[in-house]
Amino acid sequence: xxxxxxxxxxxxxxxxxxxxxxxxxxxxxxxxxxxxxxxxxxxxxxxxxxxxxxxxxxxxxxxxxxxxxxxxxxxxxxxxxxxxxxxxxxxxxxxxxxxxxxxxxxxxxxx
Amino acid sequence: xxxxxxxxxxxxxxxxxxxxxxxxxxxxxxxxxxxxxxxxxxxxxxxxxxxxxxxxxxxxxxxxxxxxxxxxxxxxxxxxxxxxxxxxxxxxxxxxxxxxxxxxxxxxxxxxxxx
Numbered sequence: 001x002x003x004x005x006x007x008x009x010x011x012x013x014x015x016x017x018x019x020x021x022x023x024x025x026x027x028x029x030x031x032x033x034x035x036x037x038x039x040x041x042x043x044x045x046x047x048x049x050x051x052x053x054x055x056x057x058x059x060x061x062x063x064x065x066x067x068x069x070x071x072x073x074x075x076x077x078x079x080x081x082x083x084x085x086x087x088x089x090x091x092x093x094x095x096x097x098x099x100x101x102x103x104x105x106x107x108x109x110x111x
Numbered sequence: 112x113x114x115x116x117x118x119x120x121x122x123x124x125x126x127x128x129x130x131x132x133x134x135x136x137x138x139x140x141x142x143x144x145x146x147x148x149x150x151x152x153x154x155x156x157x158x159x160x161x162x163x164x165x166x167x168x169x170x171x172x173x174x175x176x177x178x179x180x181x182x183x184x185x186x187x188x189x190x191x192x193x194x195x196x197x198x199x200x201x202x203x204x205x206x207x208x209x210x211x212x213x214x215x216x217x218x219x220x221x222x223x224x225x226x
Contacts, residue, residue, distance in 0.1 A: 004153075043115075043217050043218065043219045043220070044202065044204075044217040045217070046215075086153070086154070088154075092159070092167065095142070095166075096159055096166060096167055097142075097144070097159075097206060097215065098144060098156040098159050098167060098170075099144075099146075099154075099156065100156070101146075101153040101154040101155070102153055103152065103153040104153060
């Protein structure tokens with residue numbers, strides 16, 4: 001079965017501390033993985049996709065097929081990083097890009 | 112470009128009434144996805160549509176729910192005879208649908224409350 005697991009519902013860190021939001025997946029095939037972020041009172045927006053291997057707002061995420069993980073990391077958290085973070089997996093075929101979502105992790109960065 | 116527009120933002124319906132949720136995709140986007148987020152749950156895929164076609168409705172409840180994306184106008188998610196369990200946030204996303212590994216653009220959602 002296709003599934004995305006985010007084990008932490010809430011993660012609280014201090015400003016300047018490293019942060020890692022965990023994401024594990026279950027998928028038979030080559031997965032396409034994404035991180036989406038939702039800041040307070042804003043819409044969901046794409047943060048990262050594994051295929052791009054990019055760093056956005058200091059965040060990176062590496063796909064580890066052996067551990068079936070796609071953890072989101074940032075070396076020094078900022079207060080403006082406080083938001084809801086969702087890991088998602090693309091489970092459709094062809095042009096069908098329907099996503100399977102984790103339950104999300106609420107990140108709180110304290111001053 | 113106004114982005115993906117969903118309306119209404121909030122919708123209150125009594126049990127048994129109909130709910131109509133609208134989604135106008137971004138300009139140039141011809142693919143629309145609907146997701147539902149029940150309280151304390153993650154987003155769940157409902158339906159994927161292209162203009163005038165339902166491509167994947169594997170996440171739609173078998174009864175009372177329907178979706179369309181006409182040639183002209185917004186995509187509509189329609190829920191007939193609403194029940195309390197339909198109370199949720201409904202999100203729409205659109206994409207250009209060119210098959211690349213893109214992430215799509217979300218609307219702000221419609222929060223449906225059934226009383």
